[in-house]
Amino acid sequence: MPQSRSGGARKGTAAEEPGPMSIGAVLNLLRDEFPEVTISKIRFLESEGLVEPQRTPSGYRKFSAADVERLSRVLRLQRDHYLPLRVIREQLDALDRGEEIRLPGPTRPADPLDGIPAPAVAPDAGIPDGSGISESLTAGRVGRTELMAAAEVDEEQLAEWETYGLIAPARDGGYDAETVTIARIVADLGRYGLEPRHLRMVKAAAEREAGLIEQLVAPLRRHRNPQTRAHAETTARELATLAVRLHAALVRSALRARLH
Incomplete structure (x- = not known):
């Protein structure tokens, strides 16, 4: 189905925030729609390459309105569509290219631990053909x-x-x-x-x-x-x-x- 929800944080959006924001300010903006979000969560999404805030010379993160919009989109795709981060990254890249994206209907993930890096061994690696x-x-x-x-x-x-x-x-x-x-x-x-x-x-x-x-x-x-x-x-x-x-x-x- 076509993407039905756009936009970023709702009440007190990034557009109303003057200039670059600290991670704490971003957290306050996001928590209106995403009460479960934490600073650790924002840092995790950054480590996964889903948002790239600017850094001050002393190393502090500074988020733009576009960064907050992007974080909101990521959180919404996780919450409403349960998409893995790899798929979300592909969706964001497509949007950056100006492409229209289509989202699946909301579904629950099959396994709460799906997505954890597994050993580099296929489930049937080393099993003889015909073994069943x-x-x-x-x-x-x-x-x-x-x-x-x-x-x-x-x-x-x-x-x-x-x-x-x-x-x-x-x-x-x-x-x-x-x-x-x-x-x-x-x-x-x-x-x-x-x-x-x-x-x-x-x-x-x-x-x-x-x-x-x-x-x-x-x-x-x-x-x-x-x-x-x-x-x-x-x-x-x-x-x-x-x-x-x-x-x-x-x-x-x-x-x-x-x-x-």
């Missing part, structure tokens, strides 16, 4: 035998992973594509000498991060505005993406300190 595993993954589940074949491990190894809580079946006894990915990574780490007991801390850290994200989005999920409640899923995806990036950066930094 790829087709089962497409359907959403694989069985225990298929999981062992995908990870190239035996029953004893899989049972050990389950003992340490690294792998767990769903209620129907099957394993989803994410679990298959985890199994492959655990198997690969094992070939370097990392045993399941070594990975318990990784599992515990992931659960703590997930719990922290859940706490952060809980106020949004309890909000009276249904659009704000729905926006909790987008926020969870973005927080998870940042957590993954932070973890990777911390590991690289720690290794650099130890290896140099």
